[in-house]
Amino acid sequence: MKSSYLIFTAFMALASCALAFDPSPLQDFCVAINDTNNGVFVNGKFCKDPKLATANDFFFSVKEGNTSNSLGSKVTPVAVNEILGLNTLGISLARIDFAPRGLNPPHTHPRATEILIVLEGTLYVGFVTSNPQNRLITKVLNKGDVFVFPIGLIHFQLNVGYGNAVAIGGLSSQNPGVITIANAVFGSNPKISSDVLTKAFQVDNNIVDNLQKQFWLDNN
Numbered sequence: 001m002k003s004s005y006l007i008f009t010a011f012m013a014l015a016s017c018a019l020a021f022d023p024s025p026l027q028d029f030c031v032a033i034n035d036t037n038n039g040v041f042v043n044g045k046f047c048k049d050p051k052l053a054t055a056n057d058f059f060f061s062v063k064e065g066n067t068s069n070s071l072g073s074k075v076t077p078v079a080v081n082e083i084l085g086l087n088t089l090g091i092s093l094a095r096i097d098f099a100p101r102g103l104n105p106p107h108t109h110p111r112a113t114e115i116l117i118v119l120e121g122t123l124y125v126g127f128v129t130s131n132p133q134n135r136l137i138t139k140v141l142n143k144g145d146v147f148v149f150p151i152g153l154i155h156f157q158l159n160v161g162y163g164n165a166v167a168i169g170g171l172s173s174q175n176p177g178v179i180t181i182a183n184a185v186f187g188s189n190p191k192i193s194s195d196v197l198t199k200a201f202q203v204d205n206n207i208v209d210n211l212q213k214q215f216w217l218d219n220n
Helices: 002-019 181-186 194-201 205-213
Strands: 073-078 092-098 103-108 114-120 123-128 136-141 146-149 155-159 165-171
Touching: 073 103, 092 103, 092 155, 103 181, 123 146, 136 146, 181 205, 194 205
Parallel strands: none
Antiparallel strands: 073 092, 092 165, 103 155, 114 146, 114 165, 123 136, 123 155
C-alpha cells in the first residue's frame, strides 16, 4: 500500500510539472522588482473591468499604407496597442502594402509565427532556417496563396509583380515584436563597435562605417 502511495505521489508531482509553465513573454524583457509600489509593467497590459468594455475596445480601421519610401512598402500593425481588446488573446495581424518592386526587408518576430495571405499582386517570400544549415526556403505567391513563417526565423517579402501588392499577416501573439536585421545591426543606438562588425562580416572597416552612416528606414 505504501509503495502504491509513493508511486501515485510521484506521478502527481510529474503531472503538475508537466502542466505548469511560464507565460510567453509579451515584451522584450520584464525585469523583476521587489518593491511592488514601483512595479508599473506586467507581462501584457492591465485589464479593464469587463463590465466597462465597449465595441471600440475590439475595433480598428486599417487604411492603405503609404509606400512612397525607399523600401517601397508599408506595414500597418493591428496588435494590442491598436486593439486593446486583443490583450491576453494571443493573436494580432498586419497589413503590408507594396509598391512595384517594394520590399519588406529581412526581419524576425521574436514572439510569433506568421501566416501570410496575398490579397493582391505577386510576392517572392522566404525564410532562413537556424544554424548550422541556414537553409533558404522560398516561394512565389499569387493572389489567394498562403505561406507560413515560423517563429523567430528571419524572413522577407518582395513584390515581383508589375503592379501594387497587398498581403495580410496573421501573428500568434498580441505583441509579436519585429527586429529588422539591417536596422538592428547597422542602425543600433548606440552603434555596435566596428571591430565587432568587421570581424563578424569579414569586410573592410570603411564598408561598416558607410553602412552605419546610412538612414535605416523603419517601414512599420
